[in-house]
Amino acid sequence: MATPYQDRKIPAPTLYPDNQAFWEAAGRGELLLRHCKDCNQPHWYPRPICPHCSSTNTEYRPASGKASIYSLSITRRAGPIPYAIAFVTLDEGVTMMTNIVDCDLDTVKIGDRVEVVFKPTDGGPPVPMFRPMA
16 A cells, blocks of 8 residues: 655654664664563663663663554644654553554554554654554
């Protein structure tokens, strides 16, 4: 199915030593989350310090890639190509900002179940976005 996303240029993310493993996994089509080994809490955005307990004893673990849409906005006036920006809550409990892709934007709603899909960027690793689950 052709979607407006296919015509949007997505800038490449900035790579840093502490997020390199995340982007390498994204290149393989795998979503990783940082987990704290001290308080056992997952967190998003991938950073080496736990936002729950300030521990530096964190590691990457695979995420399911399944989520529910928490909040959603369809943007039609920011440019020539409409897109959906959303907060999704992963089954692991963290909430992340993303785009909803590969669907009719008029049918997407809060509470919908979605799954991760990796979309190419302009010269960098692919970024995680989400599409409605079949």
